[in-house]
Amino acid sequence: MLVERYRIEFGRYATAMVGDQDTAEDALQEAFIRAFQSLQSCREPSRFKHWFFRILTNQCHNARARRRTEPLDQHDTPARERADRPMEQDELGRAIEGALNELTAEQREAFVMKHVDGRSYEEIAELLGAGVDALKMRVYRAREVLRKKLEGLNGA
Amino acid sequence: MNDKSSELSEDRFELALAAYAAGIRQPASGLDNAVMARVRSLSPRGRRGFLQWLLAPQRVNVRPIVLAFAASVALLLMWPGRAADTGLASAGTVLVRFELVAPEASTVSLAGSFNSWSQDAIRLVPSAAPGLWTATVPLKVGSHEYLFVVDGQRWIADPTAHAQVADGFGQTNSIIVISPRGVVKS
Structure with missing residues (x-):
């Protein structure tokens, strides 16, 4: 159905x-x-x-x-489910969840489709009606925002 | 930050992304019924219900090849001691042959209520006849909704199905009904 x-x-x-x-x-x-x-x-x-x-x-x-x-x-x-994963991985996962709030709406859409759904950029482009290059840039920027947030949390 | 610590940070970052993605929950399947209940309450057409459709007289179109297959399954079912050689895959399950003529297709798959509408689980294969794709699938007794997926993108109803049912959203799903005796209506 x-x-x-x-x-x-x-x-x-x-x-x-x-x-x-x-x-x-x-x-x-x-x-x-x-x-x-x-x-x-x-x-x-x-x-x-x-x-x-x-x-x-x-x-x-x-x-x-x-x-x-x-x-x-x-x-x-x-x-997120409580998973049978090492504590550190679970904490990192939760940190990502919190850091997602730092993304713009467009960055979040592209990031989730890429990293949660595992879609190709071509599929994302088809669904969002955006260009592949622009989407790669959105995901790249989203990753940078998340990385900085995590580094700040972990003192890396 | 030196190179080594950057590499470590990259590893941990990828680990975090993977851990985050792996933990995301799928909404519960109870949502489907909740949505359809609301849709029916909005749609006079939807209120008819599938049960009423099953009980009402329907025009049934059957392809000769499917009829022959169903008849042979029925005959073999009635033949003493031959059940193991029939279209029965197991108790309460019948082998059903699906066909689609799609000469331009690169791939054709079968998605339906019997496989959670997965696009990848059942692939049709090209037959000797040009453009004809087929798959023989074990299905449980009962009513099943299904569609063909052409080239992984186009969802199309079976043009030869005996009935199509509105999915409530302006599109239709094909219906196949299998009786406990193994007789297939398609």
Whole structure:
């Protein structure tokens, strides 16, 4: 079913974009409903995926903006699983999650698609409608911001 | 900062990226039903429901090759002591042959409710007939929705499926129904 397909394809993207699983589920649900309500504006049905992705991304940005204004205790389902990894790796992972807030919206989109979804630059370009070179630059800058933030935290 | 410490920092940075990505959660599957429940509440067409569709009279178009395959499966199922040689892959599972004519395609795969809509799990292979792609897949008894994925990008319904069902978003999925006796409607 279409909802299942796009939840699987874009679910982790949504979680990484908003920062917690519950908010990501809300954003996905709202994106599906908005897509359903405005199907007439999808002029190219063969590009439904790209159209839906843009709606979802907007929902994620809105959800993040709302999330920043809410008390922390409302976010009870973190984005990341407790994994069976060495403590240092887990701490570094959490540090990245916190540092993502330093990125611009465009940098965050590109970074998440590259490093969380593992997409190629060509795929990202297709979904975002941006050039490959521009995307490489966004990801590079995002990595630099994150690296500096981590170096600051770790005193490296 | 000397070269050695830079290298170490780069390693730890890559480790951090990998640890972060590996820990990101997938939203729960319960979301699918929640979305569809809201969609149905918005759509008079959606309220009809799949069960009603199954119970209502439907026009069924069956390709001769599929009919022959289904008939042979049914015959073999009824033949005493021959179940192991039939289209049954295992108890409650039937082998189903899917076909798509796509002469321009480089790859064709099958995605559906039976494989979590994975694009990569079931690849069709070119047959001797020009442009014809086929795959034989074990499916459980019941109703399944599916689509073909051409060249990893174009999702298309099976033009020969006996029924298509609206996915609620203006597109359609193909339907295949398999009975407990192994008879396939497609």
